[in-house]
Amino acid sequence: MSSEVAEASTSNMAVRVENLSKVFPGGIVALDDVSIEVYPGEFVVVVGLSGSGKSTLLRCINRLEDPTAGRIWISGREITDSEGADLRALRTRIGMIFQQFNLIRRHSVLINVLSGSLGRAPLINSLFVRFTEEERVRAQTSLERVGLGDRGASRADALSGGQQQRVAIARALMQRPELILADEPVASLDPALRHSVMRQIESLNQQEGMTVLCTLHDIDLIERYASRVIALRDGQVVYEGKPERFDAATFRQIYGEDAEPSSHLDR
């Protein structure tokens, strides 16, 4: 492939990762020559054991981690070496949702949602926690969208786990991102609450057209929400394809011979 063609196809992609490696100090290899492509509007689910490099992959894409080698493009622009204001501008376009919600526990729910607009807010005002009326209205709208319109004044840590994760989604929504990175968004939630959070993420994907790159453990959720599955093992891509083809044999290949896929796959 000539470089011109490569550039042209890159510009169509929401995310393109090429030969990405990450070695942590101490020599632990988290990612080993990973290349993936994500097209706009996709709901890509990354699966793999703990320690397979899923989180590191996501954290390299918005540069919470600096990769050791390889290149990353977001919407056709290379961001591997972005720094300073450039990097911050990039991050405002990428929403991130974490397993542990990572809210500011002692602040109100509304302030937590408003913190999603920090990348675009004037510095001095934001240091005194002053936000514009327009931002407050948008924050309230985001909260209503995740079904927590009446909880804006509560302290964040007064909410249940599922509610806190919805606040985190509202915070990401506040950024008006084109890409959502969701790192195990439902792993610390009660199984009964998982679908309510996943449906919120799905609606961002289907109604707002945001591209989603999400790591998940639960095979039921993968089948239900993913448009494509990428599997990592020991920092390498070992599977890529439609969720329908993601069967018990593939599951064992990824998770090892001792792994037990959920029962209905064997039926």
Added chain:
Amino acid sequence: MSRNSTALDQNPSALVLAMKRVRAVAVDVLLITLMVVMVDFLTVVFSGRRGPTGLLVSPEESLDLLHYGWAFVAALTLAILWQSTSGLVGPSPGQSLVMSQKEPVHLPWNQTLRGWFAVLLIEITLFTGWLITEVQLVTFLTQFSKAADIVSGLLNPSSTVLHQGLVLLVQTIFLAFMATAFAIPVAFVLSFFAARNLTRGTRLSRLTYTFVRAGMNFTRAVEPLVWALIFISWVGIGPFAGVLALWVHSIAALVKLYSEQIENIDLGPVDAITATGASTLQVLRYGVVPQVIPPFLSFTIYRWDINVRMSTIIGFVGGGGIGYILKPRVDLGQWGEVGTLVLLIAVTVWIMDILSARIREKII
């Protein structure tokens, strides 16, 4: 960006092991030298040797007569001998402390050479300490009557100094308060530079960390009394010199406490705020500050409490507060008045202690 990691990062075991060996030998040499020198000391003191004045040598004088060089050589020999025969006699103290080597089976202390060495070292240290500090048990137990005046004075406080004492007590409390208040903003800013988890990014930030840490450790190591002497020559005798002395010391102490709190924060919110595209200051304001405000408040109140106690001593050398009128009365032996002042201080410290504990309980 750290793109190139050297071979040393990948495989540190050989170098680390060699470093540990060296440290183990150093620990052994230190301990055995101590032991040999103290045995030498006891030998000299009990040898009946006489000094140039014809009297028996005192423990102080005998410190000049010891064979430090020989002790070191002997210790080095013994340490190497012990470590090379550790398969036979069990690991040396250095091997056990630095390299966590243990006997394959658990043995009581009196069945290992290391155990006997430790017990002997402690006993000889006690014995040496007894001689060096000139402990006189008999005098202590029989000569109380000489101090009875002081104790009776303390138990019968005189009222003549009560009014002046109360006035200066107010000054003491405000002195401590101002020192604490002035220290808060300085310590707050410095503590972010002294927190390891926030200063890993660039070489400059790591350098700043080392610099701030070293500066604060030095400042804290210098006693407030010494700071008081410095500031008394600077701004003159009086409470302001005391404020400055406690201010400097409080900054150093608060930076340590504050930065340890920052090092203990949950980094999740920091990641989350960073991921929104926020700048460094915004990340600190939203990701770090909300997590550390309650412990900061608690430590600050505790510091005020400590400063009230310290300002008494500061007053002894002219730094204002109640200590200022306490010192001359101690020198003149006016024990009744001393008693009044000591009581005032004790009650204040006691009340501050209870209040600060109560408030801190509520905050955390």
